[in-house]
Amino acid sequence: MASQPNSSNGTQTPRDINTKREDVLSWEDYFMATAVLAAKRSKDPCSQVGACIVNDDKKIVGIGYNGMPTGCSDDDFPWTKKEKRLYVCHAEMNAIVNKNSADIKNCTIYVVLFPCDQCAKIIIQSGLREVVYLSDKHESKETTQAAKRMFDSARITYRQHIPQNRKIEIDFEEINWDATVQRAPSP
Ligand SMILES: Nc1ccn([C@H]2C[C@H](O)[C@@H](COP(=O)(O)O)O2)c(=O)n1
Numbered sequence: 001m002a003s004q005p006n007s008s009n010g011t012q013t014p015r016d017i018n019t020k021r022e023d024v025l026s027w028e029d030y031f032m033a034t035a036v037l038a039a040k041r042s043k044d045p046c047s048q049v050g051a052c053i054v055n056d057d058k059k060i061v062g063i064g065y066n067g068m069p070t071g072c073s074d075d076d077f078p079w080t081k082k083e084k085r086l087y088v089c090h091a092e093m094n095a096i097v098n099k100n101s102a103d104i105k106n107c108t109i110y111v112v113l114f115p116c117d118q119c120a121k122i123i124i125q126s127g128l129r130e131v132v133y134l135s136d137k138h139e140s141k142e143t144t145q146a147a148k149r150m151f152d153s154a155r156i157t158y159r160q161h162i163p164q165n166r167k168i169e170i171d172f173e174e175i176n177w178d179a180t181v182q183r184a185p186s187p
């Protein structure tokens with residue numbers, strides 16, 4: 001039995017290194033965490049949004065975050081609330097445009113913030129089937145209500161993600177630690 005950090009909650013628990021780990025990240029937390037990680041690339045000072053598209057085989061087929069269009073320098077274009085809306089590409093749009101699969105029909109999109117009306121249209125036209133979101137902080141906005149109306153009409157389901165783990169930590173040091181454990185001979 002070896003003592004090694006439990007990556008899901010950071011505590012030190014004894015773990016048998018010859019037995020399969022059970023306390024792994026759930027698929028749902030994994031996909032939403034991927035969207036949250038993508039959001040960390042965003043230069044937007046107010047809202048960092050990420051999106052992750054997943055197919056029926058649980059393969060990630062697209063990732064995106066909100067940012068200026070390619071060729072439009074994020075140093076030259078404005079980030080004020082009023083002006084940025086003219087330029088910024090939303091996370092959902094980038095995830096769809098950046099897809100690495102020919103077909104994203106019937107896929108699920110995991111997104112940090114509920115899609116706006118413009119993204120809803122792109123989601124519908126791309127044939128996505130389900131939207132899983134973390135925050136609905138703009139639920140009273142006309143754009144969110146329009147998005148929901150279109151999703152309902154187009155029979156695209158949407159649901160809020162309830163995380164199993166409130167916090168998911170990435171500790172790069174832990175990777176080196178694991179390598180040491182893996183070199184230990186098994187009985
Ligand atoms: N579903 C969404 C909603 C918003 N965004 C982006 C667009 C802006 O960069 C930012 C929102 O800015 P705020 O109104 O909070 O100043 O988030 C997105 O990518 N996807």
Ligand SMILES: [Zn+2]
Nearest residue numbers: 090115116119
């Ligand atoms: Zn949008």
